[in-house]
Amino acid sequence: MISSDSSRASGLSPLARWLSAIEKDFKFPNEDLSDVVSNVLFFQRNWMGFHVPAMLKVAQRIYNDVARDFSEPVANYEYYLSQVEGLFLPPGVLDLDEYGLPLPITLRFTGFGMRMGGSLNETLDSFITLARNSTVRNQLSEVELWFADDVLAGLGASL
Incomplete structure (x- = not known):
């Protein structure tokens, strides 16, 4: 508990x-706490992001092959697969991870009103605007600021 x-x-x-x-x-x-965190992240990134969707695609192909033989409707798991691959998060959240912004910090920025779901450029522009905003910056921890500043520098949009 x-x-x-x-x-x-x-x-x-x-x-x-x-x-x-x-x-x-x-x-x-x-195991220590670092091992526990590593195991959770490994599962999240590898199993939920890759292995589970791959298995569902195989299951869909097998089912559809059998369904066609029996003149049954075929299955389409594409929407569910996209949700699993995106870890059931709003579109664009995982994109920022590729720029070095960890998921929990990205979620903090969505709480500040960062636009998600549009184009990647819109999301990045929204992040840059918020990461430069003094009101938002005052609500971030030292670690969150370090990550935000690092991403800003990588985007060529330093303070």
């Missing part, structure tokens, strides 16, 4: 309680 009454009573911060619970409940023997 992620939170417990005993950890609340100990005076630990919410983050410390959460990390303690993860370490206690979700890691295998001989």
Whole structure:
């Protein structure tokens, strides 16, 4: 269980309680928290982004081949496949990961009103505008600012 009454009573911060619970409940023997995070990211990027969609495409081809033999309607999993490949996130969110902006920080920027779902250029322009905005910057942590500034520099749009 992620939170417990005993950890609340100990005076630990919410983050410390959460990390303690993860370490206690979700890691295998001989793993540390870094291993747990790496395993989650590996699953998310490799299995959800590549393996599961590939398996669904194969299942669709097999089903459709059998369905045609029996004059049954064929299946089309394309929409679902695109959702799985995009990790069920709005279009464009994963594109920013390719520019070096981690998913959680991208989601923070969407919370600030970053436009998603249009063209990549529109998304990047929206990110640049928000990342330069002092009101937004004041709400970001030092780490989030470092990532945002690094992406801005990579885009040639430094402050």
